[in-house]
Amino acid sequence: MILNFLRRVNVKIFFIMLGIFVPFFILLPMTELAVRFFEPASIYYQTLIENNAIWRSVLTTIELILKVSFISAFIGFVSAYIMTFYDIKFSKVINILLIIPLGIPVYVAAYTYTNIFHFIPFLEIILRSNFLMSGTVFIYSMFLYPYVYLASKSYLNKNMTEFMNASKTLGGHSLRTFFKVILPISRPVIIGSVAFVLFETLSDFAVVEYYGVLTLSRYINLAWFANGDFVSAVKFSVYILFILFLLLFTERMSRGRKRYSDAEVHHKPIIKKTPTLKESIGIYSLLIFVIGLSNVLPIGQMIISAFNNLDQVENLGILSITFNSLKITFISIIIIVIFALLLTTITIYLKGFKKNLVSSVSTIGYMIPSMVLALGLYMFYIRFDQWLYSVFHGIGLNRMLFTSTLAVLIIGFFIKFFAIAYTNLLSAYHKIGINILEASETLGENKLTTMFRVSIPMLKKSIIAVSIIMFIDMIKELTIVYSLRPFNFKTLSTEVYRYAGNEMINIAAFPSLIIIVLCTILIIYLERGSKK
């Protein structure tokens, strides 16, 4: 019945409207930011310019993101390589453990580590290290590398056997194969996932503040949260965007015209290699190092803290805050997935400039620092709300429709996380190939029914995977929830932040652990699902 209805829909008009609406919807609140950007600079901003503070901070930011990129790429990719090509004991458990840090918010990691430093003083070299920029590089790399790990692993699993075999036949030994074949061919995947690491790094201000490093994110925080100077905060965000674009552009230029396409051939299964003794030592020490620092120590510390503060648990209202977290994540994920499916379907049929425009606009939300995005959104929707109120007050509208409900928060999630669903589903879509879709149309389906009958079933796995990744990102997300929630609305992350901000990180351990447990369950599900 529904399909029959969809068959009658004028797909072209529907798609054109939606293709304009979604990017427009994402872009609209940004107008608020654009307007602020051109407002005159405050005295604070001028002082920072006069002191060369901004210039230094730009350099610090670049240093930070370069270091975080290289270290997270190294850890993520090398461990993905090991897990893909070597026969490792307990590989299932190790695999999960390598992903779990994704469920630990970076600010929680930073706060927890000060406790760890206290009890294992020798680790304080991390905090004192100039190279690690007072520990910030360590925290971001250690807790964000799983983005690289996940992407690399799924890529290596699918695409490498032929290349490995070819290289071996030509006499390359494993190290040579790694550097000459695997690394270069995986470059787009590494860069793509490192970009996500960087967006997360630049969206965070708590770690740099806590460890005392003056990056641009820190100045956004200083300007806005400490001095109430929103205009300067917007200006700094634009600097960050500029740096990001510059980096991605440089990378694209250096890649040149090389294209790495993945012809849809049937890949041979990977034959895992038993590591030699020498290799074993290297492999296991790396794994122990990574898992120890990103898993065992912080989670161990949190468990101890949680046990020592069991008497505080009743104040937390764990059930209700967990329910709230789940509620907003589920609603947002469903809405995002629906719109991402529709928009990717549209994008698939687009070409050239229009395609680029739709894709870049749809992903911009993820790049804008959350603290700036949140206020821009609020300003925009409160104006909209007031207009609605003045128009509909007479017929019973007795409150702000968006800003006093969860609506504005869910819109915030939509704008922030749409990029994740969109980019991932788009790349999955490209793998299906347009031929199948055209075949379906030849058989009398329109583009919309094709989406339901062909694409969605084929994309099912990607949809689940993307939903899980979004879940992990959303349940950790703090700034947007904190600034856009309605009255009395507490979630796991807001409570973590409330206690951590009040210098009671040990009590924050409990909600933090729930976040980690929920994420771990989903990670296990994701990993077991992908094996089938």
Added chain:
Amino acid sequence: MKKLLLMMLFAFGFFTMVACNNNIGNVVNVYTTRHYDSDDALFDDFTEETGITVNIVNDKAPVLIEKIKAEGEIPQADLFFSADAGYLALAKEEGILQAITSTTLEENIPAKYQDVDNMWFGLTKRARVFLYDKSVDPSGLTYENVTDMFPGEIVVRSSSNIYNQSLVASFIEIKGVEETTTWVNDLVANMARVPDGNDRGQAVAVANGEAKIAIANSYYYGKLVDETDTSSQYYGVSEDVGIYFPNQGESDSGVHVNVSGAGIIKNATNAENAQLLIEFLSDVDSQEAFSAGNYEFPVNESADPSPLLKSWLDDQNITELKEQNINLSVLGTHNEQAVIIMTTSNWDDPER
């Protein structure tokens, strides 16, 4: 397919359900920058006593002020509750508060903790004190002579911290811009490390021997003393670190004190309830609860500080704490200048 549609339906049903739950009725809506369990407990007491439900959103003060400004004629909140007088002054300056006429508040709260136009009332006090390594003698320590007494031995958190900004702002009021700049430069030159961590983290640095003196908020010291979690880095720190209220000498300017306070938002729907809540928080019981639960000094002179807070004063033989003689509204007036002085002196990057 059907499953997906069902899920969509479910989502929208849920969504509308959520959108319809509303806060209208006998309520007071509070925008607060304070995030303490002790506040929540007091709000619960208020509800029990009056039947008025307290709805809360907490966020950073600038965010809340911008939100109230944007909400304009139809504000969503009735009460603005902030942990810093500077922000209260800013809220007044932005024109988002309304004057309160209340004999109860006039009786309970001394004039120096009120706004001159009664736009806001202070409810609790904290002092910006020195936490010192117990192996040294802090006698006679002042904000001014600390760099001479303990050169290169001072730790303090970053310039983004509002309490530091307000400390510098109070100096601008007392000494003027030039002298304050010299003082800040001197302090920065004597910092033992790049400012990082939180207030309690500064005390940990002293306990670890990284410095002799930390500048911190008095109420965090209370939290240190009462830390029972043995797995916490804060546990036992107060054994090695003491609290000292500076500038108590006859010719000294007095210790820097800041207040948490509240004001009623202009055009508030539930202004009467908001006033009832402020009055409730100013009475002796609530004031003593703030002191016992959150280590803050009461502003109501009939209320006693908790035994712990009193013991700190006794240890220093203080019968009446000498406070800076300034109108707290100036913390807002001088805030921008304070930030600029701290920025130009490289507060957050002292090695430069």
